[in-house]
Amino acid sequence: MPDFFSPSWASSVAGALAAGPSEQARAGKLQEYWDFVEWIKSVYPASWALGCRDLASYLFVQWGGGTVTDCRIIGPDEPLKATYVLGMDYGDWKALHEGYDAQRTVMYRKIVLEDGDLLEFFKAIYFFVESLAVIGSVPGVYPETFR
Numbered sequence: 001m002p003d004f005f006s007p008s009w010a011s012s013v014a015g016a017l018a019a020g021p022s023e024q025a026r027a028g029k030l031q032e033y034w035d036f037v038e039w040i041k042s043v044y045p046a047s048w049a050l051g052c053r054d055l056a057s058y059l060f061v062q063w064g065g066g067t068v069t070d071c072r073i074i075g076p077d078e079p080l081k082a083t084y085v086l087g088m089d090y091g092d093w094k095a096l097h098e099g100y101d102a103q104r105t106v107m108y109r110k111i112v113l114e115d116g117d118l119l120e121f122f123k124a125i126y127f128f129v130e131s132l133a134v135i136g137s138v139p140g141v142y143p144e145t146f147r
Contacts, residue, residue: 004093004140005057007073013059014071016138021130033126040127042066048128049074049082050111050135054090058082059135084116096136102129105136 002008020041026034041063047070049058056076062069074080088096088111096105105111106129113121121128 001139001141004097004142005052005055005059005073006140009138009140010059010071010073012138012140013061013135014068016134017061017068017071017131019134021134022137025130025133037127037130040124044124044127046083046124047081049080049085050132051085051087051114052090052093053087058085061131080115082116084121085114086111087114088112093136094142096132097138097140097142100136102133102136105132 002012021034044063044066047060047062049060051058058074058080059071060074060082061071088105092100092105092110095110096102106125111132
């Protein structure tokens with residue numbers, strides 16, 4: 001199992017995002033909801049830099065043509081060139097991985113938009129939340145200490 005925020009974990013995230021939510025996740029919501037999420041995905045041209053503040057690193061995800069076109073870890077010394085930069089603490093990343101709800105992660109501001117157009121970001125919030133849930137489901141080793 002890859003380490004959290006490692007290149008191999010980012011590769012696993014790319015595959016999981018391409019596959020989309022599990023059948024179990026899909027069963028809990030109306031088909032019209034998933035049709036809307038899929039439509040947003042098909043036209044979504046943006047990129048995310050999803051940060052782990054404690055690690056000073058970001059998971060960079062670029063979308064285009066209905067799929068992930070780039071997914072990698074950006075280190076603390078690399079420039080952040082993403083449409084939207086979001087930050088979250090290590091403990092909240094770990095909680096998401098352990099099953100904490102992605103919608104609540106956004107709603108209770110555990111992940112915060114730090115850079116990018118707020119209104120444009122929230123136009124695709126359902127797509128983002130479902131993608132965040134997929135990212136949280138990707139297996140990884142989350143050590144108790146990381147420094």
